[in-house]
Amino acid sequence: MLELKNITFQVNDEGSDKEIIRDISLTIPDDKLVVITGPNGGGKSTLARLIAGIEKPTSGQILLDGEDITNLSITDRAKKGIGFAFQQPVRFKGIQVFDLIKLATGTNLSVGEACQFLSAVGLCARDYIDREVNSSLSGGELKRIEIATVLAKASRLSVFDEPEAGIDLWSFQNLIEVFQNMREQIHDSSILIISHQERILNIADEIVVLKDGKLEKQGSREEILPSLMGTASAVPECRKNFVAKEDAQEC
Amino acid sequence: MLEMDEIQKRLLREVADLHKVPEGAYNIRANGESAGRVSTENIEIEPRESGDGLTIRIKPNTKNESVHIPVVMTKSGIKELVYNDFYVGENADVTIVAGCGIDNCGSQDSEHDGIHRFFIGKGANIRYVEKHYGSGSGSGKRILNPGTEVYMEADSSMEMEMVQIKGVDDTNRTTKAELAENAKLVIRERLMTHGDQNALSFYDVQLNGEGSSADLVSRSVARDNSYQKFDATLTGNAACSGHTECDAIIMDKGTILAVPALEANDVDAALVHEAAIGKIAGDQIIKLMTLGLTEAEAEEQIINGFLK
Ligand SMILES: Nc1ncnc2c1ncn2[C@@H]1O[C@H](COP(=O)(O)OP(=O)(O)O)[C@@H](O)[C@H]1O
Numbered sequence A: 001m002l003e004l005k006n007i008t009f010q011v012n013d014e015g016s017d018k019e020i021i022r023d024i025s026l027t028i029p030d031d032k033l034v035v036i037t038g039p040n041g042g043g044k045s046t047l048a049r050l051i052a053g054i055e056k057p058t059s060g061q062i063l064l065d066g067e068d069i070t071n072l073s074i075t076d077r078a079k080k081g082i083g084f085a086f087q088q089p090v091r092f093k094g095i096q097v098f099d100l101i102k103l104a105t106g107t108n109l110s111v112g113e114a115c116q117f118l119s120a121v122g123l124c125a126r127d128y129i130d131r132e133v134n135s136s137l138s139g140g141e142l143k144r145i146e147i148a149t150v151l152a153k154a155s156r157l158s159v160f161d162e163p164e165a166g167i168d169l170w171s172f173q174n175l176i177e178v179f180q181n182m183r184e185q186i187h188d189s190s191i192l193i194i195s196h197q198e199r200i201l202n203i204a205d206e207i208v209v210l211k212d213g214k215l216e217k218q219g220s221r222e223e224i225l226p227s228l229m230g231t232a233s234a235v236p237e238c239r240k241n242f243v244a245k246e247d248a249q250e251c
Numbered sequence B: 001m002l003e004m005d006e007i008q009k010r011l012l013r014e015v016a017d018l019h020k021v022p023e024g025a026y027n028i029r030a031n032g033e034s035a036g037r038v039s040t041e042n043i044e045i046e047p048r049e050s051g052d053g054l055t056i057r058i059k060p061n062t063k064n065e066s067v068h069i070p071v072v073m074t075k076s077g078i079k080e081l082v083y084n085d086f087y088v089g090e091n092a093d094v095t096i097v098a099g100c101g102i103d104n105c106g107s108q109d110s111e112h113d114g115i116h117r118f119f120i121g122k123g124a125n126i127r128y129v130e131k132h133y134g135s136g137s138g139s140g141k142r143i144l145n146p147g148t149e150v151y152m153e154a155d156s157s158m159e160m161e162m163v164q165i166k167g168v169d170d171t172n173r174t175t176k177a178e179l180a181e182n183a184k185l186v187i188r189e190r191l192m193t194h195g196d197q198n199a200l201s202f203y204d205v206q207l208n209g210e211g212s213s214a215d216l217v218s219r220s221v222a223r224d225n226s227y228q229k230f231d232a233t234l235t236g237n238a239a240c241s242g243h244t245e246c247d248a249i250i251m252d253k254g255t256i257l258a259v260p261a262l263e264a265n266d267v268d269a270a271l272v273h274e275a276a277i278g279k280i281a282g283d284q285i286i287k288l289m290t291l292g293l294t295e296a297e298a299e300e301q302i303i304n305g306f307l308k
């Protein structure tokens, strides 16, 4: 369980203070899939970065299973069980997909075991396991590999920032299944997905709407989703973020 | 059998991946003397009369054989200059493993300067691996100055892998190549310098024959106070294609000077160069930290990958 208590995040932007996250208190309970939605620029990615420890809040507290982790480094939070799939995944020259998955698990796993995580995100494992995580990968391929590393890490709380971006429609169905499976297997852990996609909102236990750095709405899917339909916070597929057809190889 | 001590054996493993006597032809030079030499039916290794190097002759059509000529130095204060000439017969296809390891525990400098010349016959394919390694805690420097000259006849190809990752204080590398019709040269250089090390690398590649091509890629990391200079000139004298790339990571107080140069003397010469120097991207470190690595571990992974 993750608790945010009165989190505020200010930056100094060209001489003036700007509040990007304003006094947010939020609980991500165990065994739940929570989706954060809301307009672009509302502070969703920033909130995810605060949770992962990439940014430090100006004020407020972050608790993981009751322990105050506000001042812990990214590394310590990762070790305590926070996983984070970036909105824009990073490329590395020379590091192979297998290396990254192995680092994510922190074990000496076999190629066969690593391949299962690639298959889970709909990539043909044998075509990708030896690939370098460099600019030869398309955006959609990279995005799926990013998701695979977070699956491999098997965290207490896994955060996915707009996982559908750059992934084509057909594969999107796959992705929904990935999260559904994850949802079924989360015993004692939780999933936080940042997304505007109606289909992802549809599998949420709880929905949080973030706007202008503030919590606008929060509640069960049944309570929140109807009021979002037809707005930019719940976009039907094929309107936003999707690419027509990506070139990722499936088996 | 080879008479070598443990340090020499360790150096051999570092520079030539040799855990035992190599298969095929070899000459192992230890502290200025030959510690073992074997020729095969197709590959003949002969000492030069002056005693300062080897002449290696590879018969035409020799396939899937290898030559190892590693050098190890474990005495402080040795300075040597050797000349190794390779004559590669037509259509031969062989792997040549060179390399030099210096362990210097003393206070005097140890220096190995090796001049390698390759005369590559028509249609021959060579894979050449050269690794440099230094160790030892003495104040004496470990110095390596390799000079390589490559003369490639028509339709031949050469793939050179040059690696220097650890422990060499001073290197001045010069590599010259001349390519005839359809000859193909691929060079992969990987370099890491630390401490107060200096590494200079000069390339002069002449694409003389129609259809010849060269692809020269250097990846390097300069840490601490080390200095690197990469200076590569590709000259296109015919319808040819050439590419050089210097991709460098700079850390601490390192210095890197990249001087890529192209000269086209033929309207159909297609030459490209790329050079990029920068520190490790912050988001790469952050990503690995979110997987549970410390900042130092993340840097190490990124550099290992980069130099792989
Ligand atoms: N370090 C920063 N400095 C200045 N502005 C920032 C910084 N981080 C985020 N912002 C701004 O905060 C707002 C929220 O950004 P973000 O969290 O990426 O929103 P979302 O993910 O909801 O689209 C944006 O206007 C962005 O430009």
Ligand SMILES: [Mg+2]
Pocket: A044, A045, A046, A087, A161
């Ligand atoms: Mg965002």
